[in-house]
Amino acid sequence: MNPVDLLGKIIEISHSNLDLSSRLSAILNIISQDMQFEEVLVYTLDKDKRLTCRFMNPKSILFKMLNQYRCHVGEGIIGSVAQKRTPQYFSIKDISPRFGCLFYPELDGLLENYRTFSFLPLADDSYIYGVLVLCSVSKESLQGPERILLSILSREIGGILRSFELLLSSKKRISELAMLSELGKVLISNVEPHELIKNIALIIAKSLNATFVTIKLEYVLLKLDSQRFTYGIIDSSIQDYIEQLEQSAVKLLRPASLRNSALDQFEGTFKFTLYSAPIASKNRVLGTITICGEKTTQPHILEEDGQYIINTIANYISSGLENTLLNTRLRDVVRELTDAQKRLIEQEKFRSLGEMTANIAHEIKNPLVIIGGFTKRLAKRTHHEPTEDKYINIILKEVDRLETILNEILNYVRESPSLADECNISDFLDEILYLLSTDNSWEQIEIAKDFDPTLPAIPCDSQQLKQVFINILMNAHEAMQGRGKITITTKLVSYNNQPFLSVSLTDTGGGISPGILDNVFNPFFTTKEKGTGLGLAISHKIIANHHGHIDVENILGKGVTFTVYLPLKNNSTKEEFL
Amino acid sequence: MKNLRVLVVDDEENIRLLFKEELEDEGYAVEIASNGLEALEKLKNSNFDIVVMDIKMPGMDGIQTLNAIKNTNKDQPVILCSAYGEFKQDFSSWVSDGYVVKSADTRELKQTIKNILHLQ
Ligand SMILES: Nc1ncnc2c1ncn2[C@@H]1O[C@H](COP(=O)(O)OP(=O)(O)OP(=O)(O)O)[C@@H](O)[C@H]1O
Ligand SMILES: [Mg+2]
Numbered sequence: 001m002n003p004v005d006l007l008g009k010i011i012e013i014s015h016s017n018l019d020l021s022s023r024l025s026a027i028l029n030i031i032s033q034d035m036q037f038e039e040v041l042v043y044t045l046d047k048d049k050r051l052t053c054r055f056m057n058p059k060s061i062l063f064k065m066l067n068q069y070r071c072h073v074g075e076g077i078i079g080s081v082a083q084k085r086t087p088q089y090f091s092i093k094d095i096s097p098r099f100g101c102l103f104y105p106e107l108d109g110l111l112e113n114y115r116t117f118s119f120l121p122l123a124d125d126s127y128i129y130g131v132l133v134l135c136s137v138s139k140e141s142l143q144g145p146e147r148i149l150l151s152i153l154s155r156e157i158g159g160i161l162r163s164f165e166l167l168l169s170s171k172k173r174i175s176e177l178a179m180l181s182e183l184g185k186v187l188i189s190n191v192e193p194h195e196l197i198k199n200i201a202l203i204i205a206k207s208l209n210a211t212f213v214t215i216k217l218e219y220v221l222l223k224l225d226s227q228r229f230t231y232g233i234i235d236s237s238i239q240d241y242i243e244q245l246e247q248s249a250v251k252l253l254r255p256a257s258l259r260n261s262a263l264d265q266f267e268g269t270f271k272f273t274l275y276s277a278p279i280a281s282k283n284r285v286l287g288t289i290t291i292c293g294e295k296t297t298q299p300h301i302l303e304e305d306g307q308y309i310i311n312t313i314a315n316y317i318s319s320g321l322e323n324t325l326l327n328t329r330l331r332d333v334v335r336e337l338t339d340a341q342k343r344l345i346e347q348e349k350f351r352s353l354g355e356m357t358a359n360i361a362h363e364i365k366n367p368l369v370i371i372g373g374f375t376k377r378l379a380k381r382t383h384h385e386p387t388e389d390k391y392i393n394i395i396l397k398e399v400d401r402l403e404t405i406l407n408e409i410l411n412y413v414r415e416s417p418s419l420a421d422e423c424n425i426s427d428f429l430d431e432i433l434y435l436l437s438t439d440n441s442w443e444q445i446e447i448a449k450d451f452d453p454t455l456p457a458i459p460c461d462s463q464q465l466k467q468v469f470i471n472i473l474m475n476a477h478e479a480m481q482g483r484g485k486i487t488i489t490t491k492l493v494s495y496n497n498q499p500f501l502s503v504s505l506t507d508t509g510g511g512i513s514p515g516i517l518d519n520v521f522n523p524f525f526t527t528k529e530k531g532t533g534l535g536l537a538i539s540h541k542i543i544a545n546h547h548g549h550i551d552v553e554n555i556l557g558k559g560v561t562f563t564v565y566l567p568l569k570n571n572s573t574k575e576e577f578l
Numbered sequence: 579m580k581n582l583r584v585l586v587v588d589d590e591e592n593i594r595l596l597f598k599e600e601l602e603d604e605g606y607a608v609e610i611a612s613n614g615l616e617a618l619e620k621l622k623n624s625n626f627d628i629v630v631m632d633i634k635m636p637g638m639d640g641i642q643t644l645n646a647i648k649n650t651n652k653d654q655p656v657i658l659c660s661a662y663g664e665f666k667q668d669f670s671s672w673v674s675d676g677y678v679v680k681s682a683d684t685r686e687l688k689q690t691i692k693n694i695l696h697l698q
Contacts (some may be wrong), residue, residue: 534673
């Protein structure tokens with residue numbers, strides 16, 4: 001075959017649809033037959049800067065041996081051709097060529113059969129892809145035109161390798177992008193967080209063909225049943241390694257990996273590579289994602305740049321995850337609020353229903369008392385036939401029955417005080433103060449507030465409690481004759497080792513004279529012309545019903561401090577409302 | 579013995595009648611009033627040993643009347659009477675001397691009056 005035909009044939013093959021190794025072995029075969037080279041071999045350069053003999057002409061004898069050893073760039077003839085990117089030609093007379101990193105006696109013996117050796121770099125202008133090796137038994141040396149043809153062929157083979165590499169990396173990019181777009185879709189979907197995380201694990205595992213993907217949440221905004229979400233099966237023997245890796249990823253705030261080489265004990269059983277990356281957002285670690293790629297004969301997508309991929313994934317999902325977590329929290333809060341509102345409406349309904357029932361019961365009660373009362377009188381007054389007595393007794397029994405029912409209803413629906421209200425004392429006092437301040441007579445009264453903002457809400461009957469504080473404030477107002485200062489302090493105190501909330505109200509009304517101090521809580525005790533003397537008495541009763549108490553501290557000539565103590569919600573009987 | 583005087587205050591005519599007859603059977607001299615103001619008027623003009631008063635009345639209710647009575651005469655015994663059992667614990671009624679749940683069975687009322695007036 002003339003060189004032009006040969007070249008044409010090779011170009012035809014290289015442009016065919018065959019896979020890489022078929023194309024290369026066809027080309028190497030043609031070169032071998034047409035140009036009389038018994039050995040035509042291709043070394044390719046791997047990511048780790050080592051060369052491996054991967055392709056051969058079908059009749060090659062040396063391949064089996066050379067394939068077992070890999071050599072570094074710069075090492076041996078192959079390594080140096082790859083490094084210098086210039087062809088080298090030898091004949092057996094020159095030297096027994098050292099191919100790679102090693103001299104091997106078996107190889108030396110075989111090499112004696114060949115008379116020429118050619119080594120050509122497979123490269124383009126910027127990058128080296130491998131080395132072409134040709135050995136001939138018959139040729140004494142290579143002539144100029146032959147060398148030129150070989151260098152053209154080596155360019156062509158280099159081109160094949162290059163486009164294959166490009167294809168491979170673009171395929172990888174495409175699958176990466178496809179995965180990210182899948183993730184993106186999931187992240188903006190409205191699913192529950194645990195569904196979301198499960199989906200993330202599934203998508204990543206599927207698209208990376210991973211043995212398993214496990215996502216562990218560190219920072220928990222949510223009440224999720226589980227902290228770990230796994231797609232695939234975790235071999236129990238590597239459980240500990242996963243946890244170690246996750247910890248170091250969180251500590252270092254960057255991806256960490258564990259190559260199978262580090263785990264000699266797994267050699268031969270289960271070979272794997274683990275990658276872990278922190279899922280971090282705004283300097284807060286939400287969790288970690290760990291991907292396991294099993295080592296197979298096919299180079300795994302994770303093998304080469306697993307750290308880069310996992311980091312991309314982790315970055316991608318972190319903000320989405322954060323958003324989802326926040327959204328869900330928000331949704332929970334809104335739901336809780338809606339629930340609370342519903343409950344309030346129910347309570348309100350119940351309350352008015354209760355009131356209505358009470359009113360009806362009350363209205364029935366009077367006629368019933370009258371019927372029953374007069375029937376009793378009838379029974380007492382006259383002489384009756386036995387049947388009349390019987391009828392009267394039936395009426396009385398039924399009246400009795402109805403009365404019992406009514407009493408039950410009336411007692412049930414109007415129990416006092418109902419500690420059903422949850423009241424935030426600061427807001428509560430503010431509300432009262434606002435109410436009072438709408439009256440002109442409070443214009444000249446300065447109110448100083450010192451509220452503890454951390455006080456919990458307390459159970460109370462807010463209507464009754466309001467009456468207490470209004471009574472105390474009105475007394476202060478009256479004592480100061482509409483001019484002065486009221487200081488209101490709230491805080492948490494301990495009384496008999498029980499937590500109480502205290503509200504102190506201090507006025508500048510001159511105080512109470514010691515002689516009457518003991519009487520101020522008595523009903524009808526008043527020093528005011530139009531007073532009823534019931535204000536403090538009622539207040540005392542209400543606070544007692546709340547299981548609290550009121551103290552007076554009197555500074556004669558200055559003012560009075562009334563302190564109301566109210567018990568905090570008892571923790572053991574605490575109802576989980578919100 | 580001079581009859582002890584009872585004032586029954588209730589807005590319901592037949593209740594007044596029932597209580598009046600029941601108490602008269604017990605030997606009391608009973609007068610009636612149909613609202614708070616009328617009761618205060620009667621109390622101003624004559625003395626009663628005890629007042630039996632409904633709580634729920636239109637206009638001036640039993641509690642207000644009770645307060646007004648006690649303001650004028652702290653020692654005037656008053657028994658509150660209502661369909662509501664729970665007023666027994668209510669702060670507004672505990673200033674009264676007694677509390678009776680209205681019932682066709684008037685024994686509790688009669689007993690409460692006796693207790694307050696230290697009879698028997
Ligand atoms: N802040 C105060 N400074 C001085 N004296 C006070 C103060 N608070 C209460 N007192 C005294 O205690 C008495 C009883 O108070 P209470 O509130 O029980 O009845 P009142 O104010 O007289 O009448 P009302 O029932 O109309 O409020 C008052 O008359 C007053 O002498
Ligand atoms: Mg007062």
